[in-house]
Amino acid sequence: MxxxxxxxxxxxxxxxxxxxxxxxxxxxxxxxxxxxxxxxxxxxxxxxxxxxxxxxxxxxxxxxxxxxxxxxxxxxxxxxxxxxxxxxxxxxxxxxxxxxxxxxxxxxxxxxxxxxxxxxxxxxxxxxxxxxxxxxxxxxxxxxxxxxxPWEFIHPEDANGKGMDSLVEADGLEVPRPALSISMGNPHTVVALAELAELRATRLADAPQVQPQPAHGTNVEFVVPHDPLVHDGVGHVTMRVHERGVGETQSCGTGACAAAAATRFWAGTGAPADWVVRVPGGEVGVRFHAGPDGREHVHLSGPxxxxxxxxxx
CATH class of the missing domain: 3.10.310.10 (Diaminopimelate Epimerase; Chain A, domain 1)
Known part of the structure; x- marks a missing residue:
């Protein structure tokens, strides 16, 4: 047989x-x-x-x-x-x-x-x-x-003029939200939300829709700045993320860097160099500093x- x-x-x-x-x-x-x-x-x-x-x-x-x-x-x-x-x-x-x-x-x-x-x-x-x-x-x-x-804008011509370069739709958000695309060597699109309740209500089982989308897809971070944003000279935000090719994850290191970079850019002159980014899996530290190549680099710290x-x- x-x-x-x-x-x-x-x-x-x-x-x-x-x-x-x-x-x-x-x-x-x-x-x-x-x-x-x-x-x-x-x-x-x-x-x-x-x-x-x-x-x-x-x-x-x-x-x-x-x-x-x-x-x-x-x-x-x-x-x-x-x-x-x-x-x-x-x-x-x-x-x-x-x-x-x-x-x-x-x-x-x-x-x-x-x-x-x-x-x-x-x-x-x-x-x-x-x-x-x-x-x-x-x-x-x-x-x-x-x-x-170094970090950089994916669409600098839009980012520097308007602070936003795309719109993001996600399950749980009633209307598309403006976003800013940041490269950390891989692509990220950061969306600012007003409240933690709105962040919790956003459903990330399905990939958010980004228009226009970066050429090779993008990771999408939803960020809530704390109130006050800065405490003892350190910026604080809470984040959830949908990772390209994965889905929602408990944390994303490059995403935390991109979220801090976007929030710092939106905050304007006087925004701190040190940040704490809270994610479902804990928290990581992000620090901006002058790199040896003359560009602004990002340090990520965590366990x-x-x-x-x-x-x-």
Whole structure:
């Protein structure tokens, strides 16, 4: 008797025998896999299956740790950043490739340290290669601080003139809301809401509709400035986010940076350099400072937690 191959049980992820670690940064969770010699082929299907919250491990994304010399984007960055030994190969929960993730890069460094692929004392820095360029990560007593690089407007011609460049529709909001699009190496569209009740009522199971939408899609942040906005010289906002290729997440590091950048721009002259961004998974710190390239950079700080490890069956 023969068996129809289509009826045979197949491994869900295609990663049988591969060790993994599960980690998160303020609830933004990831599957991390060490592949220092570049031996694994992890494509969109494998990543999506592993991140599935019912049939896989469940995560907002999958991160592969591979030496930069083995990835074209990594090799290019090594030309000017020879210390960037490790490349953060990041895929969203739907398997799509993403430029990088601010929460993910902190967890990535904690993973490298835990797996003895890197040694880093408190106060030390790690140079990490990503598809959004080089990220310098400092280990602190409470987690990690990351120089996320410069921020910029996606549509500067509109942003500088009107402070808004698009309209966003979302389930739970009665009318489209004006928004501002910010690039942190990946695209974000920030919407200001008036009250926390309005933020809670916004339903983010489905992707908000953005017009015009950035060329490669966008993450959408809904932000409520606190009243007062500034306390003891620090700005405070509360945020929820729908991540491109994922859905609503407990936190988004680059999104927190974009939310602070947009709110700071709207606040005008005298707005502080330091911000606290509250997200469903906790809170992160955002700081604006002059970068070595003469542009304004953004620092993101927060925790990185590894919670479990195992092997795909």
């Amino acid at each position: 023969t068996t129809d191959p289509s009826l045979q049980l197949q491994p869900e992820t295609g990663l049988s025998g591969v060790p993994f670690t599960k980690g998160h940064g303020t609830g933004n969770d990831f599957i991390l896999i060490a592949d220092p010699d570049g031996l694994l082929e992890i494509g969109a299907h494998q990543a999506a299956a592993a991140c599935d919250r019912h049939r896989g491990l469940g995560a907002d994304g999958l991160i592969r740790a591979v030496r930069s010399t083995l990835v074209p984007e990594g090799r290019a960055l090594l030309q000017t950043n020879p210390d960037a030994e490790w490349f953060m190969d990041y895929r969203n929960a739907d398997g799509s490739i993403s430029e990088m993730c601010g929460n993910g890069v902190r967890v990535f460094v904690q993973f490298l340290i835990s797996n003895r692929l890197m040694a880093l004392d408190n106060g030390g820095t790690a140079v990490i290669a990503t598809r959004a360029g080089i990220k310098v990560v400092e280990r602190t007593t409470s987690g990690y601080s990351v120089d996320m690089g 990185a937690v590894l919670v479990a490890g195992g092997t795909f069956l």
